[in-house]
Amino acid sequence: MAGTDSRRRKSTAEEKGDVAPTPAIIMVDPQMAENIGTTARAMLNCGLTDLRLVRPRQGWPHEKAVASASGADSVLEGARMFDTTAEAIADLHYVLAATARGRDMNKTILTPRAAGEKTRTLGCSGEACGVLFGRERSGLVNDDVALADAVLMAPLNPAYRSLNIAQAVLLFAYEWFQAGSDSKGEHLVRHGAKPATKDELLGFFTHLEEELDVGGFLQPPEKRPAMVRNIRNMFQRAGLMDHEVRTLRGIISALTIGKKVKGKGGAAKRGRG
Amino acid sequence: MAGTDSRRRKSTAEEKGDVAPTPAIIMVDPQMAENIGTTARAMLNCGLTDLRLVRPRQGWPHEKAVASASGADSVLEGARMFDTTAEAIADLHYVLAATARGRDMNKTILTPRAAGEKTRTLGCSGEACGVLFGRERSGLVNDDVALADAVLMAPLNPAYRSLNIAQAVLLFAYEWFQAGSDSKGEHLVRHGAKPATKDELLGFFTHLEEELDVGGFLQPPEKRPAMVRNIRNMFQRAGLMDHEVRTLRGIISALTIGKKVKGKGGAAKRGRG
Numbered sequence: 308m309a310g311t312d313s314r315r316r317k318s319t320a321e322e323k324g325d326v327a328p329t330p331a332i333i334m335v336d337p338q339m340a341e342n343i344g345t346t347a348r349a350m351l352n353c354g355l356t357d358l359r360l361v362r363p364r365q366g367w368p369h370e371k372a373v374a375s376a377s378g379a380d381s382v383l384e385g386a387r388m389f390d391t392t393a394e395a396i397a398d399l400h401y402v403l404a405a406t407a408r409g410r411d412m413n414k415t416i417l418t419p420r421a422a423g424e425k426t427r428t429l430g431c432s433g434e435a436c437g438v439l440f441g442r443e444r445s446g447l448v449n450d451d452v453a454l455a456d457a458v459l460m461a462p463l464n465p466a467y468r469s470l471n472i473a474q475a476v477l478l479f480a481y482e483w484f485q486a487g488s489d490s491k492g493e494h495l496v497r498h499g500a501k502p503a504t505k506d507e508l509l510g511f512f513t514h515l516e517e518e519l520d521v522g523g524f525l526q527p528p529e530k531r532p533a534m535v536r537n538i539r540n541m542f543q544r545a546g547l548m549d550h551e552v553r554t555l556r557g558i559i560s561a562l563t564i565g566k567k568v569k570g571k572g573g574a575a576k577r578g579r580g
Numbered sequence: 581m582a583g584t585d586s587r588r589r590k591s592t593a594e595e596k597g598d599v600a601p602t603p604a605i606i607m608v609d610p611q612m613a614e615n616i617g618t619t620a621r622a623m624l625n626c627g628l629t630d631l632r633l634v635r636p637r638q639g640w641p642h643e644k645a646v647a648s649a650s651g652a653d654s655v656l657e658g659a660r661m662f663d664t665t666a667e668a669i670a671d672l673h674y675v676l677a678a679t680a681r682g683r684d685m686n687k688t689i690l691t692p693r694a695a696g697e698k699t700r701t702l703g704c705s706g707e708a709c710g711v712l713f714g715r716e717r718s719g720l721v722n723d724d725v726a727l728a729d730a731v732l733m734a735p736l737n738p739a740y741r742s743l744n745i746a747q748a749v750l751l752f753a754y755e756w757f758q759a760g761s762d763s764k765g766e767h768l769v770r771h772g773a774k775p776a777t778k779d780e781l782l783g784f785f786t787h788l789e790e791e792l793d794v795g796g797f798l799q800p801p802e803k804r805p806a807m808v809r810n811i812r813n814m815f816q817r818a819g820l821m822d823h824e825v826r827t828l829r830g831i832i833s834a835l836t837i838g839k840k841v842k843g844k845g846g847a848a849k850r851g852r853g
Contacts, residue, residue, distance in 0.1 A: 349747060354737040377742060413770055413821060420758070421765030461754070462763035464627040469650060474622060474750050481734070481751060485693070490735035492694030497686055548686060 330426045330483060331357040331437035332476055333395050335451055338443050340365040344375030345473035346440075347382035353480035358386040359395045359437070392439065392451045400434040401426065404447055404455035405475055407468050412449070415457040422459045423482025438479055443472050500548040507552045512539050514556055518563050603699045603756060604630040604710035605749055606668045608724055611716050613638040617648030618746035619713075620655035626753035631659040632668045632710070665712065665724045673707040674699065677720050677728035678748055680741050685722070688730040695732045696755025711752055716745050773821040780825045785812055787829055791836050 332350055337343055337360065347358060360367060367388055376383055389395035396402050403422055417425065426436040438459060441447030452458065461470070461478050470478075503511075516525065516535055525531045547555070605623055610616055610633065620631060633640060640661055649656055662668035669675050676695055690698065699709040711732055714720030725731065734743070734751050743751075776784075789798065789808055798804045820828070 345744065348742075348744065351740045352736050352743055352747070377744070379740065409769060411771060413768070413773060413824075415766060415768050417766050418758075418763055425766075457766075458769075462761045463625050463754075463757065467624045467652065469621075470625055471618065471621065471650070471746075473744075474625070474747065477747050477750065478754060481736075484736065485691075488735045490691055493688060493690050493698075493730075495686065495688050496682060496731075498684060500686060551686075 328430050328433070328435045329355050329357060330430065330479075331359055331396075331399065331435070332480070333359040333361065333392070333437050333439045334363070334472070335361045335392050335395075335439055335447060336364065336442040337472070338364045340367075340369035340371040341375045342443060342472050343369070343386075344372035344377075344379075344383065345471075346476045347372070347376045347386075348379040349473045349477035350480055351379040351382050352477070353484035355480050355483070356382050356385060357437075358382050359389060360386055361389045361392055361395050363388075392454060396437055396439070396454065398435060399437045401429050401436045402455045403436075403438045403457055403459040403479075404452040405438055405440045405459045405479070406446055406452060407460070407470065407475075408446070409460070410449060410452055410458070412452065412458075414452070414455075416460050417457055419459065419461050419478040419482040420485075422457075422479055423484070423486040426483055427486035438476075440472055440476060495546065497548065500550060503547045503549045503552045507549055508542070508547065511552045511556055512542070515559055518559055521563075521566075601703050601706070601708045602628050602630060603703065603752075604632055604669075604672065604708070605753070606632040606634065606665070606710050606712045607636070607745070608634040608665050608668075608712055608720060609637065609715040610745070611637045613640075613642035613644040614648045615716060615745050616642070616659075617645035617650075617652075617656065618744075619749045620645070620649045620659075621652040622746045622750035623753055624652040624655050625750070626757040628753050628756070629655055629658060630710075631655050632662060633659055634662045634665050634668050636661075665727060669710055669712070669727065671708060672710045674702050674709045675728045676709075676711045676730055676732040676752075677725040678711055678713045678732040678752070679719055679725060680733070680743065680748075681719075682733070683722060683725055683731070685725060685731075687725070687728075689733050690730055692732065692734050692751040692755040693758075695730075695752055696757075696759040699756055700759035711749075713745055713749060768819065770821065773823060776820045776822045776825040780822055781815070781820065784825045784829055785815070788832055791832055794836075794839075 332346065332355060334343060334346065337346075340363065343358075343360065343363065350356065350358060363369070365371070367386070368383065372383055373380060387395075403417065403426075409416075422438070426438075429436050439447055439451055439455060441451065459479060461475070463470070512535075515538070519525050519538075525534050542555075545551075605619065605628060607616060607619065610619075613636065616631075616633065616636060623629065623631060636642070638644070640659070641656065645656055646653060660668075676690065676699075682689075695711070699711075702709050712720055712724055712728060714724065732752060734748070736743070785808075788811070792798050792811075798807050815828075818824075
């Protein structure tokens with residue numbers, strides 16, 4: 308029943324018009340249908356849709372796979388069945404074999420990151436890629452590893468390397484997705500708010516420092532400049548929005564309202580600016 | 581029962597004498613004990629051991645957590661219980677809130693990679709870090725997000741972002757581990773084998789080309805140089821080991837043994853070198 312279901316799901320990339328093929332995930336001798344479902348979910352999380360199954364032990368399709376896929380049904384529906392690993396990878400140009408432990412073979416080993424970048428690059432050149440994952444307990448047999456161009460092995464805690472199969476698929480799929488993602492590592496979400504201008508910030512600093520003078524906080528006078536710098540630096544680090552500066556000025560006003568003036572001159576200048 | 585179990589498991593890093601604290605994983609209102617087990621497994625895969633639980637719905641300890649932890653029992657045994665999120669993060673210096681969707685807050689958002697690097701760097705400076713994960717169905721409440729310094733959000737397929745909680749923990753833990761890993765992205769495993777010297781390789785090339793001359797393969801003469809270059813390049817790309825070169829020479833000999841000599845001079849030079 309090799310390739311009996313040749314319906315091919317379009318990946319997100321393909322739907323966007325980017326026709327680079329997405330890597331296939333090939334599960335060889337999967338023992339638990341549930342793990343096929345969680346694998347499908349991890350794939351779809353990262354935009355992978357080409358799932359191939361070699362001799363699933365519990366048969367196919369299987370309700371437990373659907374139950375554990377949490378909505379990634381499209382991947383399961385598009386899955387194709389094969390009798391042998393060789394048939395499952397016949398149309399691919401570059402194949403990785405995922406293993407948790409080293410094998411006694413002279414083979415190139417790639418981390419998930421290097422594998423994600425490599426398959427992304429090859430895919431952009433039109434080469435079809437795939438990754439073989441073996442049965443849950445024992446992994447791939449050596450003959451299947453030998454069919455692959457290279458080995459995929461994640462650097463993990465050497466004292467506890469046992470990854471669940473869907474977790475292993477996720478690490479590759481995640482890195483493949485990241486290799487094509489233009490996400491910034493760190494960015495501030497502003498929801499339309501505008502960062503405060505330095506003039507707004509300085510207005511706030513002046514307001515605050517006047518009130519602190521009134522309260523006798525910035526004492527003794529020779530330490531005032533350093534104290535002011537420290538306070539200003541603290542608020543500078545917060546990267547304040549314009550509305551947040553207005554809130555802070557409101558806070559100062561609320562804290563000082565009705566307060567008896569102890570110092571000189573501060574009260575006259577007080578205001579919400 | 582906040583902090584009732586204060587036994588603290590040593591992480592792999594600590595056991596190696598590297599005393600930088602490893603990030604804590606804080607599960608707030610986890611609904612399924614099974615997910616606590618799979619989370620513990622994902623943590624230990626990446627050398628994380630500090631698990632904190634805020635109000636686990638099914639109580640604690642729980643046999644289903646042990647069953648799904650697949651041997652990561654040490655993390656479960658060291659887990660600490662808290663009544664509130666604030667208590668669970670009280671001793672930490674930098675806290676991230678994992679969310680699958682944007683919130684209406686002005687907050688810095690980090691990818692797992694940026695978060696892994698940041699918490700690794702802060703850890704090396706002695707700052708204790710942690711990541712908050714919310715309940716399976718609905719994630720963290722906004723009040724818990726507001727307790728965090730920044731938000732952790734993985735760039736994923738925008739059409740299907742629903743990560744299993746252990747998968748979400750894995751992506752952070754994996755990136756934290758990678759940030760401290762000196763693994764090469766791609767490397768060749770040799771198992772003690774020595775790469776062939778160029779002299780050995782050239783001996784093989786000469787051997788092969790002589791036999792191909794004998795067989796009349798390198799014809800016509802004006803194309804011989806280009807054909808030789810193509811063949812040599814093909815074998816160069818394989819990065820051959822010395823024993824592999826000997827195997828190839830054995831193959832040539834096996835293929836040509838007993839063969840009738842058609843060309844001139846080739847047979848006299850034939851040998852296994």
